[in-house]
Amino acid sequence: MTDDSTPDTDGDTETTPADEFENSRTLEDPSHPLVRAGRHVRRDPWLLVPFFLVGVALTALDWLRRQDPIPTLEQTAFDGATLDVQIEFAGYPTGVTQTAVSLESLVDLYPQLLVWGIASYVLPLLAVAAAGAYTMARAMGREPWLAATGSLFGFALAIDLAQRLFGSIDALQGMGLWWGLPILALYLLVMVRLFAVPGLLVAGRGLPTAITESSRRIAGRGWGIFGLVLAFGLGAWLLAGVSSVGALLSTAIVAPLHAVTIVTVLGLEGDE
Numbered sequence: 001m002t003d004d005s006t007p008d009t010d011g012d013t014e015t016t017p018a019d020e021f022e023n024s025r026t027l028e029d030p031s032h033p034l035v036r037a038g039r040h041v042r043r044d045p046w047l048l049v050p051f052f053l054v055g056v057a058l059t060a061l062d063w064l065r066r067q068d069p070i071p072t073l074e075q076t077a078f079d080g081a082t083l084d085v086q087i088e089f090a091g092y093p094t095g096v097t098q099t100a101v102s103l104e105s106l107v108d109l110y111p112q113l114l115v116w117g118i119a120s121y122v123l124p125l126l127a128v129a130a131a132g133a134y135t136m137a138r139a140m141g142r143e144p145w146l147a148a149t150g151s152l153f154g155f156a157l158a159i160d161l162a163q164r165l166f167g168s169i170d171a172l173q174g175m176g177l178w179w180g181l182p183i184l185a186l187y188l189l190v191m192v193r194l195f196a197v198p199g200l201l202v203a204g205r206g207l208p209t210a211i212t213e214s215s216r217r218i219a220g221r222g223w224g225i226f227g228l229v230l231a232f233g234l235g236a237w238l239l240a241g242v243s244s245v246g247a248l249l250s251t252a253i254v255a256p257l258h259a260v261t262i263v264t265v266l267g268l269e270g271d272e
Contacts, residue, residue, distance in 0.1 A: 032224075033224075033228070033261050033264040033265045034228060034231070034257070034261050034264075036264040036269070037257055037260040037261040037263070037264045038257070040139060040260050040263075040264065040269060041256065041257065041260055044138070044139075046138070047135050047138060047139060047256055047259075047260060048252065048256050050130070050131035050134050050135055050256075051093070051095070051131045051132075051135065051251050051252055051255040051256045051259075052248075052251075052252040053131070054095070054124075054127045054128055054131045054251055054255075055095055055247060055248040055249070055250075055251030055252040055255075056248060057124070057127060058095060058097050058124060058127075058247040058248070058251055059244075059245060059247045059248045061097065061099075061120065061124060061247075062097055062098045062099045062247050064120070065099040065101070065120065066099060068116075068120075069113065070101070070105055070106070070109070070113060070116070070117050070120075071102055071105040072099045072100070072101065072102070073099065073100040073101075073102050074098060074099050074100075075096075075097075075098055075099070075100070075240070085234075085237070086233075086237050087188070087229070087230065087233035087234060087237065088233050088234075088236040088237040088240060088250070089191055089229050089230075089232055089233030089236070090156070090159060090160070090163070091155075091156075091159045091191055091194055091195075091197075091198075092128070092129075092132060092152065092155060092156045092159065092197075092198045093128070093131075093132040093135070093136075093198065093255045093256070093258040093259035093262070094128045094132070094156070094251065094255055095128075095236065095240070095247055095248075095249075095250040095251025095252070095254065095255050096236045096237065096239075096240035096246065096247065096250045096251075097124070097240075097247045098240060098246050098247055101117060101120055101121045103121070103164065105117070106118065122157075125153060125156050125157055125160065126149075126153055128156060128251075128255075129149050129150075129152040129153035129156050130149045130153075131255070132152055132198060132202075132255070132259050133145075133148040133149040133152050133202050134149075135256055135259040135260065136148075136198065136199050136202040136259050136260070136262060136263055137202050138270075139259070139260045139263040139268075139269060139270065140199075140202070140203065140263055140268045140269065140270050141269070141270015142202075142203075142270070148201060148202045148204075151201040151202075151206075151207065152198055152201050152202065154207070155197060155198065155201060155207060188226065188229060191229050192218060192222055192225045192226050192229055193214065193215045193218055194211065194214055194215075195214065195218060195225050195228070195229065195262065195265065196210075196213070196214035196217055196218060196262055196265055196266055197210045197211055197214045198259070198262055199259075199262035199263055199265070199266050199268065200213055200214055200266070203266070203268060217265075217266065221265075225265070228261060228265075232254055232257070232258045232261075235250075235253075235254050236250040236254045239253060239254060
């Protein structure tokens with residue numbers, strides 16, 4: 001007598017309910033994840049609101065930092081002589097500010113300035129995490145939950161600190177083209193493998209599980225995800241270069257599309 005409930009052991013990879021849902025979603029709509037994300041946003045324009053509000057706040061923060069006594073790093077795409085092309089892909093949905101806090105400048109500050117300096121670094125990351133968690137949860141048809149914001153904030157903080165650490169190593173910054181390209185390729189490979197992590201965190205996975213599952217889900221689709229990383233990174237860089245409103249444009253346009261695209265890559269769109 002045959003037991004129909006016996007699992008198929010022909011393959012080495014176990015199929016989870018999430019995989020089955022993803023496969024069925026792809027069969028229903030095989031179009032590009034970015035195209036599906038655009039359609040999803042058109043159907044539900046409220047997905048744009050959280051990052052628009054964050055973009056307004058980041059634009060105001062850029063203005064405040066320029067008046068700030070704390071030393072501020074200012075990014076310029078074109079200084080009148082050279083064009084500094086960058087792939088502004090952070091690894092999670094966000095915009096690009098035109099100013100940044102140098103953490104080294106927070107050393108030996110007066111207490112009031114120290115509190116402001118830390119707040120101007122932490123609060124934008126928290127706002128971005130909250131907007132990302134809400135946008136992805138809404139796109140999934142889930143209720144936004146506080147733990148998702150906390151998980152996404154922890155991931156964003158870890159990524160940002162790691163990028164600052166590597167950016168502060170003079171040896172890496174001084175590398176020429178031939179040494180710099182392998183480093184850039186390695187960075188992009190990591191970003192491709194981690195592409196789905198923010199969405200999996202919002203879906204309730206822990207960070208180690210999300211990293212492992214993201215790498216597994218991206219396997220076999222690396223070049224397509226690489227194209228998304230380039231599209232979002234270069235798009236954010238272009239929009240961020242617009243004088244005065246670059247932070248607003250990159251956050252209000254690129255970040256929500258990035259967030260919803262993560263959901264479509266995972267095949268976790270909520271029922272319409």
